[in-house]
Amino acid sequence: MAAPGDRRHPPAQTLVEYFDHRAGGYDRQLWMERWALATAARLARPAAGARVVDLATGTGALAAAILDRQPRIGGLVAVDAAPHMLERAARRLGVPNPRVRLVTADVRGVPLPDGAADLVSVGYLLHLLSPPVRGEVLAEARRLLRPGGRLVCVVHGSPPGRGGAAYRAVWRVLARTRPDAIVGEGPMADLAPVVARGGLVVEASRRIPGPYWSQVVSARRPADHR
Numbered sequence: 001m002a003a004p005g006d007r008r009h010p011p012a013q014t015l016v017e018y019f020d021h022r023a024g025g026y027d028r029q030l031w032m033e034r035w036a037l038a039t040a041a042r043l044a045r046p047a048a049g050a051r052v053v054d055l056a057t058g059t060g061a062l063a064a065a066i067l068d069r070q071p072r073i074g075g076l077v078a079v080d081a082a083p084h085m086l087e088r089a090a091r092r093l094g095v096p097n098p099r100v101r102l103v104t105a106d107v108r109g110v111p112l113p114d115g116a117a118d119l120v121s122v123g124y125l126l127h128l129l130s131p132p133v134r135g136e137v138l139a140e141a142r143r144l145l146r147p148g149g150r151l152v153c154v155v156h157g158s159p160p161g162r163g164g165a166a167y168r169a170v171w172r173v174l175a176r177t178r179p180d181a182i183v184g185e186g187p188m189a190d191l192a193p194v195v196a197r198g199g200l201v202v203e204a205s206r207r208i209p210g211p212y213w214s215q216v217v218s219a220r221r222p223a224d225h226r
């Protein structure tokens with residue numbers, strides 16, 4: 001349970017407000033994330049006609065990378081709870097666009113039926129969340145996927161091994177000294193086992209180096225679900 005004022009475990013509404021207030025400047029950080037987002041779009045490799053749901057779409061950077069990769073996509077639903085982030089996503093994704101639908105909703109309760117997606121993507125959200133909330137988002141992603149469908153996630157990650165522990169320690173110091181600018185859990189040590197615990201079969205994991213390390217994981221919902 002988060003202590004009041006604890007920015008490492010912000011309640012979902014606080015996190016959404018944080019991004020909604022900063023929507024105007026959000027894209028300034030995309031240069032650090034571009035390579036990881038391109039890697040995620042490559043691992044996502046949606047087939048022509050695929051139905052895609054992008055959770056926590058923000059200003060639509062990952063959704064746009066996926067659309068660039070597969071122009072003949074069946075349809076993309078971009079979900080976020082922050083209206084000002086979605087306004088920017090609408091511009092980036094060229095809405096009105098017959099292939100794109102924007103949905104204002106909590107990613108833990110998306111108003112779409114079970115199995116509605118061939119591909120679910122989640123860019124730069126899971127590292128912000130406490131482990132229980134992260135589990136709820138992964139459960140919702142799994143629900144949305146058809147059996148055999150693919151999940152692709154990108155998070156703020158870490159270098160492997162000892163370097164990773166040092167990197168995460170630096171971020172803990174930054175989070176203490178700049179609580180106005182840094183929110184959430186901080187860089188994850190390894191996203192792959194977290195995705196596996198969510199009932200998905202991990203297919204690929206890539207660590208992307210840089211001033212802002214990222215990790216991309218792709219996984220499948222098992223076909224023999226019960």
Ligand SMILES: C[S@@+](CC[C@H](N)C(=O)[O-])C[C@H]1O[C@@H](n2cnc3c(N)ncnc32)[C@H](O)[C@@H]1O
Nearest residue numbers: 012019056057058061080081082085106107123
């Ligand atoms: C760091 S941004 C990621 C944006 C985008 N996916 C990208 O990769 O550029 C995180 C987004 O998650 C959204 N968000 C956080 N918690 C949410 C929740 N519970 N339901 C819906 N959206 C949420 C925020 O509003 C914000 O737009």
